[in-house]
Amino acid sequence: MSAPLATATREAEASGLVGLLSARRSEEQERRRRSLQRLDLLTSLWAPITVLALLLIPYLLVVELHPPSAAWAEPAMRWLGLAAVVWFSGLIVWRFAARGPAGMRRLRHEAREATSDVDGALRARGAGVDSRLRDRLVDQAGRVEAALLAGDAAELEKQTRSLVEQGAAIPGYHRHGTVDLVVGLGKALLVALIIRTVLIEPFKIPSGSMLPTLEIGDQIFVNKFIYGVRVPFLNWVPFPLVRKPERGDVIVFNNPVDTSKDFIKRVVGVPGDVIELRDGEQGSELYVNGELQPRRLLSPEFAVWDFPEGGDWVERRGRLYQEALAGHPHLILETPAMHPPDGEGRYLVPPGTVFVMGDNRDNSSDSRFGLGGQARRPAYVPYGNIKGKAMIVWLPLGHGGLLSGLFGGTGIRTDRFFHPVR
Numbered sequence: 001m002s003a004p005l006a007t008a009t010r011e012a013e014a015s016g017l018v019g020l021l022s023a024r025r026s027e028e029q030e031r032r033r034r035s036l037q038r039l040d041l042l043t044s045l046w047a048p049i050t051v052l053a054l055l056l057i058p059y060l061l062v063v064e065l066h067p068p069s070a071a072w073a074e075p076a077m078r079w080l081g082l083a084a085v086v087w088f089s090g091l092i093v094w095r096f097a098a099r100g101p102a103g104m105r106r107l108r109h110e111a112r113e114a115t116s117d118v119d120g121a122l123r124a125r126g127a128g129v130d131s132r133l134r135d136r137l138v139d140q141a142g143r144v145e146a147a148l149l150a151g152d153a154a155e156l157e158k159q160t161r162s163l164v165e166q167g168a169a170i171p172g173y174h175r176h177g178t179v180d181l182v183v184g185l186g187k188a189l190l191v192a193l194i195i196r197t198v199l200i201e202p203f204k205i206p207s208g209s210m211l212p213t214l215e216i217g218d219q220i221f222v223n224k225f226i227y228g229v230r231v232p233f234l235n236w237v238p239f240p241l242v243r244k245p246e247r248g249d250v251i252v253f254n255n256p257v258d259t260s261k262d263f264i265k266r267v268v269g270v271p272g273d274v275i276e277l278r279d280g281e282q283g284s285e286l287y288v289n290g291e292l293q294p295r296r297l298l299s300p301e302f303a304v305w306d307f308p309e310g311g312d313w314v315e316r317r318g319r320l321y322q323e324a325l326a327g328h329p330h331l332i333l334e335t336p337a338m339h340p341p342d343g344e345g346r347y348l349v350p351p352g353t354v355f356v357m358g359d360n361r362d363n364s365s366d367s368r369f370g371l372g373g374q375a376r377r378p379a380y381v382p383y384g385n386i387k388g389k390a391m392i393v394w395l396p397l398g399h400g401g402l403l404s405g406l407f408g409g410t411g412i413r414t415d416r417f418f419h420p421v422r
Helices: 003-024 027-042 046-065 067-097 099-128 131-150 153-167 178-199 367-372
Strands: 200-204 218-223 250-254 262-269 274-280 283-288 295-306 314-325 328-334 345-348 353-357 386-399 410-412
Touching (some): 027 099, 046 067, 067 099, 099 131, 200 386, 250 353, 262 274, 283 314, 295 328, 345 367
Antiparallel strands (some): 218 386, 250 386, 274 345, 295 314
16 A cells, blocks of 8 residues: 555544545535534523523522622523523424424434444444445445435435444444443433532422421522531531531531431521520510520511412411521511410520521421420431531422412412522
């Protein structure tokens, strides 16, 4: 073999099938190919999910690192979230309604996948592939691309099938099949497990104990790393990563009284604090280390929606206050008619634990009442049981809102999309 021919052969082998096809395209064909690729990316069901996930990362950083900035960032994220929902829903409708374009998109995907499979096999075998077979495969791949660019569905399906059949002649050739799908899913699940264990975990609000801050059905994201990486099942945090829990934090924790359940409450006391609840002029007043936590009445008849177990949505009314816990303002709800007779008391928070309460002060199985256990004595949450800090409501499924008429009053509360948990 002459030196120039050997060099050309090595270049062809190095560039692969994709490189050879690229060299054959005209400028017009290249523009058409890129246009179709962009179209297929935009019409992928993963597109709105991916875009929203990429936008969510900086938003979460803003919420955690500079909460005041969330005041302007939240409306922007809310509209972007709505746009993603509309985009995703529109794609589903389009796939059912526009069978022709949607079918053509599927054929283009299959054609690209078949070309990629043949290209990978040629690169893997290198010089081990007969030059005549390589030439036939390049020609066939060219026919596939020509049908793809022309938008001829029948011809594209025919030429793709032929490419797959001819590609089977390459030693070691295989198509992306069940094994590749299982491996891909396994990798995705592993990544998801790592993210869920170390970084962010979703959590659904199951009850009204945190009304009005969190509503029944809210889907929230929990910051798993702020307090340190927790060793599952051992309920042990080797060391804090960012900081320890602070007063005002809304936390998700594994209930130390009933480990089969996870609870969500607000941290009211940290180790060494003396927490007191006294019956005062404005309901049950909260004292931390002897200091009254200031509050102001916002509404004497504030309506919230509860969903008792085994029942339907029920409207309840109570007094809405804004309380400043250690300088962190947040909303609380009190219902005098439901006020427990043993709701007041004095509590000393033990080392390595926190004292928690629900924002729905008269309807919460919290530290005052043994965290829902049989014994009505105070119960505290050890650091090792804390799973993380609540960050944002990413999907608000509550009373009213979008599609509520179809699902017994439960709908998407678009006004609470990406609402920070304060």
